[in-house]
Amino acid sequence: MNHPEPVLEMYNYHSWANGVIIDRLNDLPQHIYHKEIQSGFSSVSKVLSHIYLTDYAWFDIISGKSMDEAMACSNQLREEVEKKSIEEMKKIFVALYDRNKEILSTEEDTDKVIVVDNPYAGLLETSISESVLHVVTHGSYHRGNIATMLRQMGHTSVMQDFGLYLYSK
Structure with a gap:
């Protein structure tokens, strides 16, 4: 039996890093969060919502739901989540x-x-720890998207590396 601390620590980092980027977004002019731009995502709000909805779905899967069920639940929340303000996003991330x-x-x-059973890729045997690592790396990738988008709009991002997280503890 494997003890959950290393997996929980990685998830704690993910939570911390999302909080750091959310706090940075909260410091910027409000219109930046929903501003439409030319990028992989059409707005920072859509990227942050994607991180949230993916976390939500994967933890539903970890809890025993099928990927179809988890994606359906996540998709039902999409429009509501994408419309939220950055302050509201911080609250729902904390609850998640x-x-x-x-x-x-x-x-x-x-x-x-x-x-x-991924409808796009087929069956995958994986572990809970690998699924959490996927959530963490997925979030890191998309926080990088947010950093790039902020630079495109003339603003700086903020460091949220794992090493900085370790120093911050």
């Missing part, structure tokens, strides 16, 4: 972190195999 950390802290074996 609390939910997901509870799931991780009560999981006795993070190496437990789960089978994900």
